[in-house]
Amino acid sequence: MRITSTSCICPVLVCLCFVQRCYGAAHHGSIKVTRNQTKHIEGETEVHHRPKRGWVWNQFFVLEEHMGPDPQYVGKLHSNSDKGDGSVKYILTGEGAGTIFIIDDTTGDIHSTKSLDREQKTHYVLHAQAIDRRTNKPLEPESEFIIKVQDINDNAPKFTDGPYIVTVPEMSEMGTSVLQVTATDADDPTYGNSARVVYSILQGQPYFSVDPKTGVIRTALHNMDREAREHYSVVIQAKDMAGQVGGLSGSTTVNITLTDVNDNPPRFPQKHYQLYVPESAQVGSAVGKIKASDADTGSNADMKYTIMNGDGSGVFSISTDKETREGILSLKKPLNYEKKKSYTLNIEGANTHLDFRFSHLGPFKDVTMLKIIVGDVDEPPLFTMPSYVMEVYENAKIGTAVGTVTAQDPDAANSLVRYFIDLNTEEDRYFTIDASTGTIKTAKIFDREETPRYNITVAASEIDNPELVSHVPVGIRILDVNDNPPELAREYDIIVCENAKPGQVIQTISATDKDSSANGARFHFSLDEGLSLNPNFTLRDNEDNTASILTRRRRYSRTTQDVYYLPVLISDSGTPPLSSSSTLTIRVCACERDGRVRTCHAEAFLSSAGLSTGAIIAILLCVVILFVFSLAIVVLFITLRRSKKEPLIISEEDVRENVVTYDDEGGGEEDTEAFDITALRNPSAAEELKYRRDIRPEVKPVPRHQPSSSLDSIDVQEFIKQRLAEADLDPSVPPYDSLQTYAYEGHRSETGSISSLDSATTQSDQDYNYLGDWGPEFKKLAELYGEIESERTT
Template sequence: MDVGCTTKHLEWSAHWFLLFSLLWNVADAQTRYSVPEESKKGSVVGNLAKDLSISFSEISSSKLSIASENGKQYFSVDFKKGDLIVNERIDRESLCGQSSSCVLPVQVVIEEPLQLYRVEVDIQDINDNSPEFHSNEHTLNVAENTLPGSKFPLEVARDADVGTNALKTYVLSKNEYFSLNIITKKDGSKIPELVLDKTADREKEHMHSLILKAVDGGSPPRSGTTHITIKVLDVNDNAPVFEKSDYEIRVSENAPNGTKVLTVRAVDLDEGINGEVIYSFGSHTQGEVQNKLIIDPQTGDILLNAPLDYEDASSYQFDVRATDKGVPVMEGHSRVRIDIVDVNDNAPEVVFTSPPKPVREDAAIGTVIALISTKDADAGDNGKVTVKMSSDYPFKLKPSFSDHYALVTDAKLDREEMQEYSIELIAVDSGSPPLSSNAKVRVSILDVNDNPPSFTQPSYTVYVKENSEPGKIIAGVSAVDPDTGENAMVSYSILDSKVQDVTASSHVYINSDNGSIFSLHSFDYERLSVFQIRVQASDQGSPSLSSNVTVHVFILDENDNAPAIIYPSTAMGSLTHQKIPRSAKAGHLVTKVTAVDADSGHNAWMSYKLAEATDESLFSVNVYTGEVRTRRAVSEEDDSAQTLLVEIRDNGVPAQSATATVSILLEDGTHEPVLDLRQKDPEPIKKTGRITFYLIVSLAAVSVLSLVTFFILLVRCARHSTTRSTCCMRRMDSDDFRARNLQLQLNTDGPIKYVEVLGGDMLSHSQSFRSCLSPLSEFSDFTFVKPSSTLDFKDMISVLDASLPDNAWTFESQQQKPPNQDWRFNQNQRPGPSGGE
């Protein structure tokens, strides 16, 4: 076996043995076994399941692996029994050389959850190596005049085994001239010497043949032999003698080539050429020593011939021979030991015992990510290594034992902030100057569904034209999720909600993949002007997270409704009861044409126009109020029957219109003509008094009814303030409380008297309730009808027609949208029945 390699293993084993001895007393997690070298494959070393308290189910289900620091897989695990078994041949000599202790550290790694156990296996030596000599033949020259007691060093045998199995003694074959002397050195090595017992006589026997046997202490013992031939020489009777029988020196491993290590010196008492000494390496000097060192044959200087490396060999031992030039040649021997002093010339290394695995972003602080160890080929302080991270990371290194660390989490992780960390580890030894090395480890962060989808807008506002075709995209919502994978896959849905007692999903449909919202039918502004839908965005994580957004849908009005004539009603026929005296002056109020438009805004602005008339010079129609008045005074020449065709047109595009026919009779009666109500009559007639009385009673009843209704609704709303039930004090589509404004207006202009009851809020359609009384009517009945919608005009008129005769006063009700704020008409110019009073 190579001496340098053996020495390196010896130092490595001694180093680990010291560390393991220290750790054995403090680390309860370490377990120690022993096994003889050369054990058969499958031999049981120990029971890991029992000694490490690991159940068989954990061993079989967990990902358990065995790792050795030298890279070879000497052991494996029997997953059925939990035993640590021998996996391949173990040669103690190749692992530890001549070291007295050979401990093989084994790392047991369990990956789920990540755990590390350290097991030490003591490799026991067996007597599997015999002592060996470098050569089987050895020749020794002895002068015949050599004095008894002279000693001659012999070749040292080497045994790869240690302890009791190592070399124990030498045995020399029996002879009468020589005996064997064994010298035991400080390190326990044994050196044989041949001792001359009596003077050899060349004339009697010029050559002696001996057998030297080396025996070890094994049981049974093993041995090796070499043959020694001794030649008896004549003449030169003094051999060179060294000043020291042993030389010891320390040399730094970074000493340059040519450095003089030491000088050996020998003295020969002879004179002349018999006293001239030549120095050389002993005949048994190893080739590695002769490659590293050279010796000056004249001076005895030993010089470096090649760089030294402590990590290859910590020391060199060899023999130096001094020979003279006499005949026969005489020689002397000395032993040289050169110890190599370690220099910090090896940077530390970072070794990943368990490669880092991706970690979830919700991992608890202290979660083990990777197992790390360090190594440094140097010795002493030069081989002591510390590891640190180059900068701040949400991780830290937790020391475990003997240059081993666990990389664990040290703070909360957030994949959305950092998806991967590149951690730079710096390993520094304790040498002078210290050496360092860097290693990078990448840690990927696994996503956890910890972010709900977020809409790009806090709310959405959509405008849709009424009567638009169903199936069109009316809006699109979008939400983003900072997570990844399925946790970021967003689907859209409409939450259950009511729109006029109908689910929102019956009005619109949403594409679950892209958030596009489609209409399921065309919308009618007059039935539904605005509604809200709640859209939910949900991810595909587990558990799923979601968020909601409100989409406000406004229906845009189109001019799809013609003005509806309330008075005069076509169901009543021509208004033959409209009579005026021939004494009527210019500006006399004959009647008023009233119409409403179910549309809103510009589409509901109406204008009145006299389309046809029996005598166009006699009557005129107010373009805004629809009032029919005389343009001039009535004369006797005017026809008694006058017919007017009034056209009512809205302001939509295209405009829609309706016509009303008004029949007027001119009377030649003896009774007093009806005065214009704008003139104060000091003596009202009896019917006018009755009408005024009924008006007062009606106003009082309406006022009382309004107060009672308001109080009831106020109490009801207070009781149900936490619900979405219908309330007169609430909007239908929101929970904002808005008080309604009530307005009573009495109009006494002209021969037609009527009362308007106006009500509404800012966000709903205004409602107008109007009662009209004719001064010619003899009925005192007062009918109050509230329409449910603007589409109930015909039904309402039918009710009125069934309850009133032709000459009775009529009831009008309309629903008029407030005009656009940009419209600049004054109060008397606004369209509809309420303008111009």
């Protein structure tokens, strides 16, 4: 490295040349004095300066791994300003200065105090300067130089990826590449032979070889056989110094496995086999195994077995077990010792995966002969059919023969057979069987409409060996007889409009029959001929198992008659034919012009009053509770009377919890202080219509007035009907159920008040007939209450 001084006044440093090395010597650097003209380039222009004295530095070298007792000498620094009088002081700075490298500040000698490792650090950059010892001023500008660590062979080659595991196909050609191994050396590859590695094989000959320069491992033999030897352990060595004596070395192991190829055909261990199979073997069951051996492994040893020929090829089949590579022999047809006692099969075993490179080693298949001996066994009876189907009529008498099953002993002995029914279910008890003949008979009376089919199981066993039993299913169908008359398909709710016209169809009816279609497919409809001609309705048979109900006159009135009854006769087409009579109920309803039903008489009160079924039940319960409560009060007074206790002192201030008396009948229809009786007031006094208090009508209805002449003659029944009709047509009624009571007795009632409070004696001539069935009960109650009142006032 050349360092040029840029100062005009600086003296020139002179580098002393040392003996050990010059320009690349092993241990020392040297300094030379140059007196020449330098060039300074700035951009593209050369600038010429006056010749300057400067330092020209060569690299200093220090040997690594120095183990001597004294510091290792590196080199010497010297300035031409140094006159040898000790006035010049040398200073060393930079990497390792003062620790690794020290300098004699008087002589300029540099020494290394520590052992260095080139593999950790290859060189050090330092700076040198000469100063005046008296003034401490620099005599030269600071200069830079390098101390390079020189390599020695202190690192052995290493295999960083070992040990290795590799495979190579068997029967490979000699020289087939197996693997390339690489060793690394940490020494300097640019200096000497310290990092020059060569490869050699220490273990694995003569099967494998290694290239000394590249480290490629190859097969060294032709057609290596896996079946002879499968695994090899090869040791490879790497040595530096180009393999010379004194070089360092490292080794690794390469485990080589030969992979299989299909180079071995299958072979049966024997050419003849014999197999025993009893004749009782079930069809589809495995009866034996056979196997061909193959020295190969994996898919190269996969096998397929085939029956080539023989008299048993139609009776037996063979398949391959993929796990065990065995041939599984199965039975295709039942065996019969009495008919054939042995079979012969030729079985082939062949590889399924072939390698055409080794086809010359074939053929890859083998054939063997298998003889099958059929063994004689005592077999159970055999039925002539796999199943039986029988029929019997449902009106058959007990003991009627249904059918016969037949079984026989298949063995040569031909033993007698005994029959019986397995009593597993209740259905099996409906039949019996003759143990000798196999004839099945009925044991109960059947109803096809209840159970149309029975399934039983018949068993047969040999008399000589009862443990050998065979079973057969028997299905028995119950045949139909015409024992059920036809009837209406459902209950019909027939409605006829008041404005109906003659000949109008008001309902279409249909029928059903529990018997089968053969005994009830065609139904006939008619009116009961025993009755007189119906003037209101008629029936038309549509001849399609339906009939139509038609009107016979114009207009119907609910007030005159709101319900009609129409008897209908229905007959089937069975043998003998059966018939039944049903009565249809026809209601008269008010309808719109388009035929929509508006209201019916049976629903008038409920719809107008706005009462549901639940509301009616609640009202009836309230009536019953009130009746029971009243009866309890009467019983209480009678008990008090008989015990002759002091009469009850009733006053306005005396409040009792158990007895409540009402001695005021009220002011009648004119009393409006206690409650609003607008809805119940005398029609003659009704001047305007008041709104119902349970709803707020959106549209104020138009008041309805009646002439006083009609109001004078109106009775209670007509008054209630009128109010019902008004409620039906009132658009302001609520959508929910409401209760409206009418206690109006009628205009100018001759009977007077219906209350029993004014009857102080038991000789009351009050008429209670208007209460219907409840009249006598209330009459008795009034009489009892009169006696109590009489006693109380006394």
